[in-house]
Each structure stands twice: as structure tokens, then as C-alpha cells.
Amino acid sequence: MRHRAGPADVSGEKRWLALSRTSRETHAGPARPEIESSWARSRLNGLRQDGSPGLRQGTVAGVGGLTRAAGPVMERVRAELDDTPFAFVLADRSARIVDIRCSDRALGDLGIVPGVRFGEDEVGRNAIGTPAETRQGLFVRGDEHFLAAFHDFACYGHPIVHPLTRRLEGVVNIGGRAGDEHRLFSPLVRRVVRDIEDRLQLDASGAQRKLLAAFQTAARSPRRPVLVVGHGLVLATPSALDLLEPADHAAVQACAEGMRGGGEATHRLTLASGRTVRLRCAPVDGVEGALVDILPEQEGRRGTRGPGPAEGRPLLVVGEPGSGRTTEARRAVGPGAVVLDATDVVRQGERAWAASLVELLEAEGPAVVVENVQLLSERLTSLLARCLRGVRRETVLTVTPGDHLDGAHAPLVALCGARHDLVPLRRRRHDIPGLAQRMLAETSGTGPRRLTVDSSRVLAAQPWPGNLAELRRVVQAVARTRSAGDIIPSDLPASYREAPAPTSPFRQAEREIIVEAIKAAGSNKRQAARALGMSRSTLYNRMHALHIH
Known part of the structure; x- marks a missing residue:
């Protein structure tokens, strides 16, 4: 998701670009267009040109395909450049340095060591993070670096793309003192990248x-x-x-x-x-x-799906929107249950809704399902808690996860004798192909339809913030466009046709934290950024990087 600047932001950005352009033209002539656009991205990341490099050393990944392929090539380069003042750097796809061959101690003094990340969002425009962002080779002269701390260096970086998968694997960078054009940087690095890509292909064949x-x-x-x-x-x-x-x-x-x-x-x-x-x-x-x-599995064996009312009541069903809370609640108590939904409080008013609640829970009868208790006010929460202490019938409460379970609605959690937490769809990807096929079979059509392996794989890779409800909407949309035959990825809605790039557990956790913060703030990005302890521009940048729409 890209940040759309308002009028005030645009005018401020123009003034900033004009000042930075004047400064650079004084020393190096008119700036290239790609330089200007990268500097603008750097500013939107909340970086300051005169700021110190925020270089934090992280953990370098163990031996993998990139390090296996690049190791001998980097060693050969070290031998060839041993008596030169140049530094050769290898970074992974996240722009984190994994190897550096250099005799210049100035780089170490600046904190440029293995484990440090050089993403544009960390240090602004540079010849490691920017090629990783744009997947294009880039030469950066001294004062074209966004941070003034790097103005003494000139660098060229080129992305490494796997020949078979076409995925970005990393970046090779060469750097030296600013002042010379270093015309050999580009052909030298391109040759090194070509050698690494050839070894990646051989490594894949060996694998x-x-x-x-x-x-x-x-x-x-x-x-x-x-x-x-x-x-x-x-x-x-x-x-x-x-x-x-x-x-x-x-x-x-x-x-x-x-x-x-x-x-x-x-x-x-x-x-x-x-x-x-x-x-x-x-x-x-x-x-x-x-x-x-x-x-x-052996015949007769049944998987456990969580405790039911027989093992403790009331039962609390916790799950994200669309994760099947209602279905699970009704499965637990069987058909014939009476449903009371907290979303009706707005329409009925608190007094009328409270009267219905007391009438249901203080009398005997079929099971009661109280939906969306996270919407209950403090007064209604207290009333429901009092009713639950003497309830005479089976009762199930459904609620969304969140801090409110330890705060405003903690009394309800304490009164429930059993709890069932529903796993979000994105955390059980292996279930998605079967669920999608069963949903497809439930829709009407003129002939048999089947999701191909590629279509199932694409669906399984989606983040599914709307869980089962979102998956069902997508399947129904597909069913309306194809009444029979195999369903291929191009038959899926446009925004679901490509599998997102594989992500690390850390990036997935970061994505979920940001999504939850935005939900908690009612989609107010400024408030969400404040809660996360970051600037709004940084939040927009992380949303773009993590494909949060």
C-alpha cells in the first residue's frame, strides 16, 4: 500500500527536494531522476540526511544456497583485489550483509560488518538496499547516498536472481573512496553476479x-x-x-x-x-x-477439536472474524440453540437486549449462544457475568482474541469452564486446498469442477485476513465465472492469482502485529503508528513492504 501525500505533504516534499537538489547540484551537477525518487522514499521512511547510520547488527543466516554458491566466488574476488582499496560485499535478499571482503578499516569504524542490514528503510538510498528494492543494478556516487555519513564512498550494487526460480537471492556490492568514477565497477560486479547465478543453478541441480x-x-x-x-x-x-x-x-x-x-x-x-x-x-x-x-489413521480414531460443554460450561469460543466461531459454537451444543448476538445492541438498545439476556439465561430450555461478546459494554459484561454464575442451560460465548480478554472482558473468561481457540486460516495452510475444494463442491454448477494443483497452491499461500469467510467469498466468485472443468490460477479473482513471495517467521509476525494495531485503531494509521512506536511514514513503508492493503 503506498502513502498518498496530502497537499501539505506534497508542498513540503517539493521544498525538501529543491533544497537537496540544490545541495547536490553544487557538488556533482543535476541529480539523476532515479536518485530523486529514491531520496523521496528515504524521506518518507522518516530518515534524516544528517542523521547517523542506524546500523544494528543482527544474526547472519547459516549456510544456505546463496552462501554456498557465492563463497568460492567471493574468495576469488578477495584474492584479485587484495592490494586494492576496494570493498566487496555480499548481502541477502533482505539487504543484510552476509559476507564482506575489505582492507579498509573505515568501513568497520562505520559499523559495516556482517549481520548489518542496509535496506532503504534503514539507511536510505545506497547500493545494497536500493538494488534489492528495484532489482536493477545501480551506481551511487558519494553525495548521492542519502546519509551524509556515506558521502566519502562510491559504490555499485547488482541484484542476484536465481536462474530457475527467478527469485531475488541477494545483492553484490563493490565500493571505494569517492572521487573517481570507477568505471570498472559495473562490469566487474556483473561478472561476479553471473558466476554466482551459474553456481546457484548447479547447486539446484545437485539438490x-x-x-x-x-x-x-x-x-x-x-x-x-x-x-x-x-x-x-x-x-x-x-x-x-x-x-x-x-x-x-x-x-x-x-x-x-x-x-x-x-x-x-x-x-x-x-x-x-x-x-x-x-x-x-x-x-x-x-x-x-x-x-x-x-x-x-486407524479406523474409529477421532481427532480432538477442543473441549465441549460436557467437559465444562459455559464454553468460550475465541477466533478472528470469519474463522468459524458460529459454526464451532453450534457444533458444540447441537441444533436448536437460541442465538443472542451483541451486534443487536445498537439496534435494540442496551435495556431491551439486557432484558432478553436475563430472560434466556435465568430460565431452563435449549442451549444459548451469545455471539460477539467483545462488543459488550462494561455494564452488559457485568450483567452477563452475573447471569452465567447461575445459568441453568448450556451456554456458549463467542469472542474475538485481543487484550480485552485480559481487561474489560476478563470476568467472562474466568467464568467459562472450557475454552476453544480457533486457529487462523493463515496458520493452517495445509487445510486450505481441501476446504476450498469442499466449498466449491457445495456451489451450484452445470458440471464437475476441480481446483488444479497450481490454483490450490496459490490459494494456500494467501494471507486470508478474513479467514474462512473470505475463502468462501473467493470460491463463490470462481464458481460464478466457471461452471465446469478445471479451475486454473487465471480463473481466480485478480488479487488472488499470484502466490505471495515466501516470507520469514519474523516478517510474518511483524505483518500480523501491524495488521492487529491498525484494526485496534479503527484503521486510523496515525493512531496505529503511535501505538507501534513508529512514525506514520515508517508505518506506510512497512505496510508496502509487507503487502498490507
């Missing part, structure tokens, strides 16, 4: 050979349903293919890709056929991939 070897070992028993997933390669035994339908393939891959920490993981999955299986995912040694065993 696929390791995956194939692991699969051949696991598939010695033809009756063993097993798959190997990784590096753009999926291998499956005939018995695994007999069990899986297209939607199931995407679910299995989501489980394999969701492994954390390199250890084994087990997931319980309901297949499109209705059969329940366990997926045991184990890493393949020496490669980014997983061996997935499909283990059918």
Missing part, C-alpha cells in the same frame, strides 16, 4: 539429485505412500498418488514448506476423499527439502 536419491531409498517398498518435496521437484509413489487428489497435493506441499528448525513435524490432514491421514515430514540431509510419509 534435485539428493532429493531423487532420498526418494529412491524411501520408495523401495512400492506400498509405502511417500513423497519428496523441494527445489521445484515433487516425487510420489503410486500408493501416494492413489490417496491424493489435486487439492491434497497442494496441502501436502504446504505442510512440507511449513517445516521450522530443520526437525521432524507431523500434521493431521483430512483429504478431499474425506479420509483422515497423518503427514510425517522429515528434512532431507544436505538440501532444502522434505520427505513426507502419509500415515492413514
Whole structure:
């Protein structure tokens, strides 16, 4: 999401650009257009030209595809430039330095060391973060750096793009003292990038050979349903293919890709056929991939879905909007339950709604479901808590998660004998293909329809802030446009046709924190930024980087 500046912002930005342009033209002639646009982005990130570099050293990732491919190339470059004053830097796709070969101590004095991130949002325009942002090579002369601290250096940076996946893998940068044009920077770095990309392609081919070897070992028993997933390669035994339908393939891959920490993981999955299986995912040694065993569950075994009223009442169902709170509440108490929704307080008034509540909970009868208790005022919360102490019928409360459960609505939480927290859809991606296919089957059409593996994979990768309700709307939109046949990604609504780029657990957590802060502030970005302890421009920049719309 891009920040649209208001009239005051535009005029201020023009004045700032005019001043910065005058300053730079005095020393180096008219600034290039791409310089101006990058400086404007730097300012919107809340950075000051005379500010000190906010370089914070983080953790450098372990050995991966980029470091394996780049290591020998960087060592060769070090040998070739050993007697020169130039620095050679390798950064990952997030613009974090992972390797640096340099004899100039000035860089170390500035804090330019492995683990430091050089994103545009951290230090403004530079020849590491800007190529990572634009995916284009860039030469930055001394005073074209946004921060004055880097005006003594001239640098050229070029992105590294994986030849097979076309994903950004990192950036190679060369730098030296400002004053010379360093015309060889560009061809030298381009050659280094080309060598690294060639090694990435070879590394991917070697990884696929390791995956194939692991699969051949696991598939010695033809009756063993097993798959190997990784590096753009999926291998499956005939018995695994007999069990899986297209939607199931995407679910299995989501489980394999969701492994954390390199250890084994087990997931319980309901297949499109209705059969329940366990997926045991184990890493393949020496490669980014997983061996997935499909283990059918024993007949009669039932998965636990959380406590029901028989184990304690009232029952509290906690879940985000659209996550299926109402469905879970009615499943817990069965058909015939009476529903009282807190959203009706606005229409009925507190007095009338309170009278209905007391009448229901102080009499005997069928179960009662009280929906959206997070909307209740302090007085109504106290009234509901008093009624729950002597309730004579099964009662289920539904509520959204949040700090209010430890604050205004804590008395209700304390009175509930059981609690069921619904997992957001984005945290159970392996369920999405099967859910989408079942929703599609429930819609009307002239013939059978099926989500292809690619379509299921794209849907599984979406963030789904609206959870099940959002997924159902998307499936219904697809059903209206295609009444029969296979559904491919181009059949999906435009904003759902591409899978978001894979993200780290940290970036996912950051995204969720920002989304929740904006919700809590009623979509007021200024208030949300204040609650997060950042400027509004920084918030807009993080929203853009994390694809928050």
C-alpha cells in the first residue's frame, strides 16, 4: 500500500527536494531522476540526511544456497583485489550483509560488518538496499547516498536472481573512496553476479539429485505412500498418488514448506476423499527439502477439536472474524440453540437486549449462544457475568482474541469452564486446498469442477485476513465465472492469482502485529503508528513492504 501525500505533504516534499537538489547540484551537477525518487522514499521512511547510520547488527543466516554458491566466488574476488582499496560485499535478499571482503578499516569504524542490514528503510538510498528494492543494478556516487555519513564512498550494487526460480537471492556490492568514477565497477560486479547465478543453478541441480536419491531409498517398498518435496521437484509413489487428489497435493506441499528448525513435524490432514491421514515430514540431509510419509489413521480414531460443554460450561469460543466461531459454537451444543448476538445492541438498545439476556439465561430450555461478546459494554459484561454464575442451560460465548480478554472482558473468561481457540486460516495452510475444494463442491454448477494443483497452491499461500469467510467469498466468485472443468490460477479473482513471495517467521509476525494495531485503531494509521512506536511514514513503508492493503 503506498502513502498518498496530502497537499501539505506534497508542498513540503517539493521544498525538501529543491533544497537537496540544490545541495547536490553544487557538488556533482543535476541529480539523476532515479536518485530523486529514491531520496523521496528515504524521506518518507522518516530518515534524516544528517542523521547517523542506524546500523544494528543482527544474526547472519547459516549456510544456505546463496552462501554456498557465492563463497568460492567471493574468495576469488578477495584474492584479485587484495592490494586494492576496494570493498566487496555480499548481502541477502533482505539487504543484510552476509559476507564482506575489505582492507579498509573505515568501513568497520562505520559499523559495516556482517549481520548489518542496509535496506532503504534503514539507511536510505545506497547500493545494497536500493538494488534489492528495484532489482536493477545501480551506481551511487558519494553525495548521492542519502546519509551524509556515506558521502566519502562510491559504490555499485547488482541484484542476484536465481536462474530457475527467478527469485531475488541477494545483492553484490563493490565500493571505494569517492572521487573517481570507477568505471570498472559495473562490469566487474556483473561478472561476479553471473558466476554466482551459474553456481546457484548447479547447486539446484545437485539438490534435485539428493532429493531423487532420498526418494529412491524411501520408495523401495512400492506400498509405502511417500513423497519428496523441494527445489521445484515433487516425487510420489503410486500408493501416494492413489490417496491424493489435486487439492491434497497442494496441502501436502504446504505442510512440507511449513517445516521450522530443520526437525521432524507431523500434521493431521483430512483429504478431499474425506479420509483422515497423518503427514510425517522429515528434512532431507544436505538440501532444502522434505520427505513426507502419509500415515492413514486407524479406523474409529477421532481427532480432538477442543473441549465441549460436557467437559465444562459455559464454553468460550475465541477466533478472528470469519474463522468459524458460529459454526464451532453450534457444533458444540447441537441444533436448536437460541442465538443472542451483541451486534443487536445498537439496534435494540442496551435495556431491551439486557432484558432478553436475563430472560434466556435465568430460565431452563435449549442451549444459548451469545455471539460477539467483545462488543459488550462494561455494564452488559457485568450483567452477563452475573447471569452465567447461575445459568441453568448450556451456554456458549463467542469472542474475538485481543487484550480485552485480559481487561474489560476478563470476568467472562474466568467464568467459562472450557475454552476453544480457533486457529487462523493463515496458520493452517495445509487445510486450505481441501476446504476450498469442499466449498466449491457445495456451489451450484452445470458440471464437475476441480481446483488444479497450481490454483490450490496459490490459494494456500494467501494471507486470508478474513479467514474462512473470505475463502468462501473467493470460491463463490470462481464458481460464478466457471461452471465446469478445471479451475486454473487465471480463473481466480485478480488479487488472488499470484502466490505471495515466501516470507520469514519474523516478517510474518511483524505483518500480523501491524495488521492487529491498525484494526485496534479503527484503521486510523496515525493512531496505529503511535501505538507501534513508529512514525506514520515508517508505518506506510512497512505496510508496502509487507503487502498490507
